[in-house]
Amino acid sequence: MTDQNAIIAASARFPKPPDKKFVYQYGTAGFRLKVTLLDSVVFRVGLLAALRSRKLHGQAIGVMITASHNPPEDNGVKLVDPMGEMLEESWEAYATTLANAPSDEQLVQEYNNIITECHIQSATKAKVVFARDTRPSGAHLVSILVEALKVVDAEYTDYKLLTTPQLHYITRCLNTKGTPHEYGEPSEEGYYAKTATAFKAAMQGRQHIGSVTVDCANGIGGPKLRELIKHLSSPSEGGLEIKVVNDDVLRPERLNHQVRAFMHAISVVQCGADYVKTNQRAPPSSHATPLTRCASLDGDADRIVYYFNDSDGTFRLLDGDRIATLAALFIADLARSAGLGDRLKVGVVQTAYANGASTAYVTQDLRLPVVCTNTGVKHLHHAATKFDVGVYFEANGHGTVVFSDVALKRLGKCEPKSPAQSSALEALRALTALINQTVGDALSDLLLVEVILAHKGWGPKEWDLTYTDLPNRLVRVEVADRSIFKAVDAERKLESPPGVQRRIDAAVAKFKDGRSFARASGTEDAVRVYAEAATRSETEDLAQKVVAFIRHAGGN
Secondary structure, rough: OOOHHHHHHHHHHHOOOOOOOOOOOOOOOOOOOEEEHHHHHHHHHHHHHHHHHHHHOOOEEEEEEOOOOOOOOOOEEEOOOOOOOOOOOOHHHHHHHHHOOHHHHHHHHHHHHHHHHHOOOOOOEEEEEEEOOOOHHHHHHHHHHHHHHOOOOOOEEEEOOOOOOHHHHHHHHHHHOOOOOOOOOOOOOHHHHHHHHHHHHHHHOOOOOOOOEEEEEOOOOHHHHHHHHHHHOHHHHOHHHHHHHOOOOOOHOOOOOOOOEEEEEEOOOOOOOHHHHOOOOOHHOOOOOOOOEEEEOOOOOOOOEEEEOOOOOOOEEEEEEHHHHHHHHHHHHHHOOOOOOOOEEEEEEEEEOHHHHHHHHHHHHHOOEEEEEEHHHHHHHHHHHOEEEEEEEEEOOOEEEEHHHHHHHHHHHOOOHHHHHHHHHHHHHHHHHHHOOOOOHHHHHHHHHHHHHHHHHHOOOHOOOOOOOOOOOEEEEOOHHHOEEEEEEOOEEEEEEEOOHHHHHHHHHOOOOOOEEEEEOOOOEEEEEEOOOOOHHHHHHHHHHHHHHHHOOOOO
């Protein structure tokens, strides 16, 4: 039985910041803040991780300390459920409640309330595993997490420095070891071995066309990609040549892309997936020559975008929409070639921010179903599990492919009737091991794209030509109170304020290929307006009309 006085005493060493107006909120990214605000949060997340494990009969729960693409002065913490998925949504409220408890005594009261509400057996042994990225504050936050785990008598394992997807992978491996659903060896080495073996099997002797340059955002993805490369065939052996750039993890001020002052140093670092997506240009360090494949990761290596410079020097972005359509095309073709076209339902999950041209390509050219969900990876992942093979990527490059138990059984039992069917079946089976199905994983997604391009014999130009993006515009509009903007229909329609959606619909109807929606920010008093249309000028015109509607409705 946990000594509640001990919890109070330990919590007192990590006091909640004095600003009573500040409210912590656990979301898709967990808690992500300036590091000066995180001590009490990390301690309380440690308590919750142990409770979650006990609720689930001692299964291992993961805790990742990272702030992904945020600047180095930020950090964050999030929980990983037993199958490597994000924390169950109903428990996000518990995380928020514990983080906001105004006193140590109130914290213990809320802790006990969770035990009572969830019927948790306190005698059950709790197991927690954790890791961190390369931010300098990570070690300090880990020490606080350990204090919380000790005070509630939880078993724990520190996996040191990992990418976020690697911790998700290890968490699932630990909880499936010795079962029919065993996912792999629960270690960093096991991750590399499984990924490299599956990559070789999926390639089936195909040759790569040129090299790929990977910008690692000066984050944890750099050293981990270099370690993965050691397990792959070398270029001299016919393997993929991966050129690693921006992998400086010794100077924390270089993490991600912003111009910033950090610890009295000024840093101008143009790198990372966010930099590429936002600025629509390649990082200077990629030295991208025409038609050379390039990719950029984010700070914790759970997102990836591709890009290249065309022969005339024009920058071309191959974002999450492009990766999703490429994966869906390849997997659906393999399923048909394996004789499973009518037995494996392949589907694509998108958000409203997906370019309309990508949706049309999937539904009209690939003839596959598309489901639209609310923004947030947890919503996409959940929807993807409804298909036999669910493909989801956000436009920012975060995504993966999920194979259902039914799909895995059918792939395992299928007897090929020809060499062509056998080859396709072997490739599909290899993909189920290559893809990190727990969460978006930049390293495995990188290899997935390279497998597909090699099978297709494509370079980035051919990939880009599969469809043409509609011009689009995203505008941030400040409002007095974002709460009055209520979205429905996967955030594509405004239910309130009354009449606004009718005005948006009327405006959209005047533009060829027009589409627009408005969605309230989850973190600030602002509304984001998305618009697309057949031409750039029409897109801008539509966006400004909808912005005017939002400003008027918001009292601006």
